[in-house]
Amino acid sequence: MSVLLIEAFYGGSHKQLMDLLNGEIEGCVLYSLPAKKWHWRARTAALHFMEAVPPSDSYRVLFTSSVLNLAELIALRPDLGKLKKVLYFHENQLVYPVRKNQDRDFQYGYNQILSCLVADLVVFNSAFNMESFLTSISKFLKMIPDHRPKNLERLIRPKCRVIHFPITFPDVSRFLPEHKKISMKCLGHQKEVTVHSQNETAKVAPTVFGQAEEHMTQPWREPNNPMTPPEESHSVDDGQVISQPSSSSFSTESPRPLHIVWPHRWEHDKDPETFFEIMMKLKDQGLPFCLSVLGETFTDVPEIFSEARISLGSAVLHWGFLPNKDEYFQALCTADVVISTAKHEFFGVAMLEAVHCGCYPLCPKALAYPEIFPAEYLYSTPEQLLKKLQNFCKRPGIVRRHRFQGETAPYSWASLSGEFRSLLTAEPGKDP
Known part of the structure; x- marks a missing residue:
């Protein structure tokens, strides 16, 4: 096993993607949490996976969705920080609709920004998802009362790319x-x-x-x-x-x-x-x-x-x-x-x-x-x-x-499998 798959919200499209990768790509091992209490998964999943994922010298790539606070996990498990870290965005919390703007919890978007900063590759399921996230970072951080960080979009954008969600279209x-x-x-x-x-x-x-x-x-x-x-x-x-x-x-x-x-x-x-x-x-x-x-x-x-x-x-x-x-x-x-x-x-x-x-x-x-x-x-x-x-x-x-x-x-696994296989391959010449 060389690919560590971690999903903090194992349901819906998140589950579909992880099951697909786990079933189609050799060398994967999956650790997950049930798709319940989304807010608590976003807050505390890193602590759970710190304990749940056993240390191994065979891991080369870590693939996870943006529900997980990747920065926290890497701080808690420095051994995982040496891997090629791929962060996949099904959605982003900077523009996720809320009934009232004051209902928006700053922490969820902040966690995603931190995760991008520690990831090696940041992948979005659509160009809309990517651009809406990147162009909202500066405005989002204005919620901080003072000492706001600058130029984070410039740091994160070079890591970003779009790979559409791969669908397995059945014979109907x-x-x-x-x-x-x-x-x-x-x-x-x-x-x-x-x-x-x-x-x-x-x-x-x-x-x-x-x-x-x-x-x-x-x-x-x-x-x-x-x-x-x-x-x-x-x-x-x-x-x-x-x-x-x-x-x-x-x-x-x-x-x-x-x-x-x-x-x-x-x-x-x-x-x-x-x-x-x-x-x-x-x-x-x-x-x-x-x-x-x-x-x-x-x-x-x-x-x-x-x-x-x-x-x-x-x-x-x-x-x-x-x-x-x-x-x-x-x-x-x-x-x-x-x-x-x-x-x-x-x-x-x-x-x-x-x-x-x-x-x-x-x-x-x-x-x-x-x-x-x-x-x-x-x-x-x-x-x-x-x-x-x-x-x-x-x-x-x-x-x-x-x-x-x-x-x-173009949105089928048949069309997109090559890109995902490349994502889950450690770059040659790198020592993880």
Whole structure:
């Protein structure tokens, strides 16, 4: 073992990345803490790993996320300071949205700045993440009442680079509805993306869909009431509702209503208030749609979720986190449109996964989204988002015939594995 992986918040995209590196790159050993109590992980994880990580002469590289205070760990464990130290930013605390500016805890951003100063390489998952962090350092440090440090951006920037988060796009062909399968056959000249895993090499279908006729999809609603869903079977467990349509309720007279999916964490920085406000406007206008609200929940769930679940009623098809990946991708494959209303997004794994499953993306024209998605998928205001959805609800065939005008392959492990392997290789000629 030559690569020491340390993750202080082993959940979500943090877990995905560490599991991927640990499984794909030889010589890795992983030490982690569960994804709970984020604030306490940021404050105290260094002390835990000081004790948890045994000394070893075989370590050559230390790779960790920016949740860990790397400066503290290196001070507590000088032997680890001799390694090539790589710090990966999934997000940064200098611009992470808070409800009120006075709620921002100076310590978390300060810890990240200190970690950058002791790291040998600082890697960000997007250019937006990197630039928003580096250009905010000076302003952030003005919170210090006096004796403020200077020129830290100049010290840190030369260490920085962007390597997008690597996604393992699965083969979802078995989950695709008929119109998406037909689209893929029509676009058979597109190249497949090869994804290498520890045990096998899989061919992943290209993420471009279109050319299918709207009438080829099975209708979803009863023709006499556009807001009435089919007969459903419900299972309710700890607030999670999974609904499956009954085959007997399909009609051949009209297309099924637009299926909207929102696959994000149930937290305020994803702005669920704006999303549900728009969904209620669609419902009040009598426009036909159905909805899947996925994503993880944590300790404090915004009240809007329970309110919206009641208000949206029968429009809801899926409600709650789907821990089983097959079920999750199956839900994405049945959807037409994936929406983000985020106030915070430094990359956006869930949006790219949904696009891979044939969803039409609608994202804010801000944050990391313009870096990843072509302009036609971006909106500037909630009013623009509402107008697009009104049109799609009236004419769902628009999105079902659409061919995605961007690429997902550059964000795959197949494309990015070489850069990560280079990161986790000690420079030749250096004595760690």
